[in-house]
Amino acid sequence: MDITKKDVELAGKLAHMHISEEESSLYEEQLKALFNWVQELSAVNTDGVTLTQTDLAAFVRSDVPVENEALAQELRNDFAAQENACAKVKKVL
Amino acid sequence: MMTIVQILKAVSSGEQTAEQITRAALAKIAELNPTINAFVEVFEQDALAQAKAVDEKRSRGEKLGPLAGVPVAIKDNILYKGHKATCCSKMLANYVASYTSTVVEKLLAADAVIIGRTNMDEFAMGSSNQTSVYGPVKNPVDTERVPGGSSGGSAAAVAAGMVPLALGTDTGGSVRQPASFCGVVGVKPGYGRISRYGVIAFASSADQVGVLAANVQDAALGLEVLSGKDTHDSTSLDAPVPAYTQHFTPDLKGVKVGLPKGFLDGLYEDIKLRLDAAAEQLKKLGAEMVEVDVPLAKYSAPCYYIITSAEASSNLGRYDGIRYGYSAQEAPDLNAYYLQSRALFGLEVKKRLIIGTYALTSQRYEECFLKAMKVRELIRQDFKKVFENVDVLLTPTSPTTAFRLGKWGKNPLSLYLADLYTCPGNIGGLAGISVPYGKDKKGLPVGVQFYGPILQEEKILNAAYHLEKSL
Numbered sequence: 001m002d003i004t005k006k007d008v009e010l011a012g013k014l015a016h017m018h019i020s021e022e023e024s025s026l027y028e029e030q031l032k033a034l035f036n037w038v039q040e041l042s043a044v045n046t047d048g049v050t051l052t053q054t055d056l057a058a059f060v061r062s063d064v065p066v067e068n069e070a071l072a073q074e075l076r077n078d079f080a081a082q083e084n085a086c087a088k089v090k091k092v093l
Numbered sequence: 094m095m096t097i098v099q100i101l102k103a104v105s106s107g108e109q110t111a112e113q114i115t116r117a118a119l120a121k122i123a124e125l126n127p128t129i130n131a132f133v134e135v136f137e138q139d140a141l142a143q144a145k146a147v148d149e150k151r152s153r154g155e156k157l158g159p160l161a162g163v164p165v166a167i168k169d170n171i172l173y174k175g176h177k178a179t180c181c182s183k184m185l186a187n188y189v190a191s192y193t194s195t196v197v198e199k200l201l202a203a204d205a206v207i208i209g210r211t212n213m214d215e216f217a218m219g220s221s222n223q224t225s226v227y228g229p230v231k232n233p234v235d236t237e238r239v240p241g242g243s244s245g246g247s248a249a250a251v252a253a254g255m256v257p258l259a260l261g262t263d264t265g266g267s268v269r270q271p272a273s274f275c276g277v278v279g280v281k282p283g284y285g286r287i288s289r290y291g292v293i294a295f296a297s298s299a300d301q302v303g304v305l306a307a308n309v310q311d312a313a314l315g316l317e318v319l320s321g322k323d324t325h326d327s328t329s330l331d332a333p334v335p336a337y338t339q340h341f342t343p344d345l346k347g348v349k350v351g352l353p354k355g356f357l358d359g360l361y362e363d364i365k366l367r368l369d370a371a372a373e374q375l376k377k378l379g380a381e382m383v384e385v386d387v388p389l390a391k392y393s394a395p396c397y398y399i400i401t402s403a404e405a406s407s408n409l410g411r412y413d414g415i416r417y418g419y420s421a422q423e424a425p426d427l428n429a430y431y432l433q434s435r436a437l438f439g440l441e442v443k444k445r446l447i448i449g450t451y452a453l454t455s456q457r458y459e460e461c462f463l464k465a466m467k468v469r470e471l472i473r474q475d476f477k478k479v480f481e482n483v484d485v486l487l488t489p490t491s492p493t494t495a496f497r498l499g500k501w502g503k504n505p506l507s508l509y510l511a512d513l514y515t516c517p518g519n520i521g522g523l524a525g526i527s528v529p530y531g532k533d534k535k536g537l538p539v540g541v542q543f544y545g546p547i548l549q550e551e552k553i554l555n556a557a558y559h560l561e562k563s564l
Contacts, residue, residue, distance in 0.1 A: 001460075003451075007451060008447060008451075010451075010454070011446075011447040011448075011450040011451040011454070012447060012450075014450045014454070015406060015410075015435075015446045015447060015450040016410075016413065016428075016431040016432060016435055017432065017435050017436070017438070017443055017446065017447070018432040018433075018435075018436055019443070019447070023440070023443065026440075027443075027444055027447055030444060031444075031447070031448065031451070033506055034398060034448060034506065034509070035461070037395055037506055037509075038395045038398065038399055038461060038465070040392065040395055041392055041395055041396065041464050041465060041468050042460075042464070044389060044392060044467075044468050044471065046464060046467035046468060046471065049467040049470050049471060050470075051466055051467065051470060052470065075191070078191040090420070092414075092415055092420075092427075092430060
């Protein structure tokens with residue numbers, strides 16, 4: 001599988017990570033080796049294989065709001081500041 | 094360090110107090126940790142308070158829990174309210190858990206004493222414990238060598254006699270491989286046996302909490318306390334938890350042990366010698382050895398690296414400086430904010446995130462991710478078929494014994510292949526145990542591994558118990 005520095009940079013961008021020139025060269029080599037190894041999977045015939053589907057609805061709780069002021073306060077206590085019964089977080093930008 | 098069985102007897106009889114046992118563990122940690130680096134934090138005051146509470150409970154004549162007074166170490170990716178959980182990463186350097194994981198709740202309910210958090214590969218990504226921000230762990234058997242990983246701190250803590258029981262997590266062998274390198278027992282139960290609630294996620298479809306102990310019986314006692322359905326984890330299985338130690342049989346008569354022959358080609362001589370010796374011993378103990386074919390097992394490792402990296406790229410997306418993780422101090426815009434915040438990941442973590450992200454791009458999704466998922470499905474079917482004919486499988490735990498610190502080639506494949514025999518357990522969701530079975534020519538421990546079907550941990554524990562006893 002042909003992996004280039006451009007691929008590494010694209011993946012870095014999608015993953016919101018800065019990849020330095022040095023890292024890019026290192027990862028390019030390592031990803032080439034890894035993805036060539038992964039190509040061994042192409043020897044396995046997967047025609048007709050369907051992936052097990054999970055019925056998510058069976059695991060998701062009903063969407064009913066629950067009021068629990070004690071728990072809410074406990075959660076707010078994890079934050080350094082609170083205001084109007086809300087947790088106050090620092091300004092990002 | 095006393096075994097769990099000895100501690101339980103001593104505490105319940107009053108021969109020793111939980112406080113004495115805890116102080117002995119703390120003294121051992123103080124003596125050895127500067128060399129071994131197994132613990133990244135010791136919860137001395139909390140541990141002593143818990144031990145005293147156990148002693149008070151006993152003096153009031155109350156019933157003690159199944160791990161009363163047993164010092165237990167937890168890996169640094171397991172949450173314990175009010176305590177740091179950093180995944181040994183700069184990214185979470187100041188993270189303090191706001192709730193307690195189910196496994197720690199269960200330990201506390203069992204009257205265990207939580208003694209501290211152990212070193213690990215950053216975000217559990219590694220097989221040598223060399224990617225921790227706290228520095229590498231040294232193998233107590235030979236401090237020039239790695240303890241394995243990613244639960245290297247937990248394995249080393251048990252091997253050095255600091256604690257009789259430690260929790261690890263196993264996504265591709267991270268409990269069993271360090272157990273093998275350090276000469277202790279490591280169990281990864283089948284997927285869903287133990288709750289993952291409060292365990293920092295790496296790859297959710299493969300992560301499992303496991304136990305490390307000095308012997309099989311202790312590991313079984315730990316596993317029994319931790320197993321069971323948890324309403325906080327929808328993937329935990331609703332099935333009764335057996336009293337594992339009650340399932341130890343007098344011998345192995347009637348037990349069928351499979352040897353997956355094609356999967357064992359090209360083994361190093363020392364490892365092969367120990368595996369053959371184990372097979373011979375099992376026969377003497379009454380087991381029937383059967384050659385089996387698991388033709389696709391050899392593809393587990395490449396599947397593992399694609400699937401777990403892809404899942405990690407999603408799971409670790411939360412470390413953006415807003416939801417979790419280090420927050421950039423001065424960034425001109427949102428993109429710069431993300432880039433600066435996420436720059437704190439180490440090299441190995443970054444690489445896995447790049448692998449995972451790349452495997453999920455529209456360009457590579459079908460060829461890489463979807464293909465790996467389909468092969469995984471076939472591997473699972475392979476194992477299901479095999480376990481219709483045998484009770485357990487016998488394999489090496491690792492292709493090598495503990496290697497030297499700093500042996501860290503640029504080609505990642507050599508290190509990735511370290512997980513060759515352990516990955517199938519996570520890809521197939523199987524129960525697996527590594528048990529020490531002798532040493533190589535250099536005197537380093539060699540572990541052999543038993544695999545069993547999901548929800549049949551008692552079978553692998555029983556086989557390992559007999560093999561251990563026969564040494």
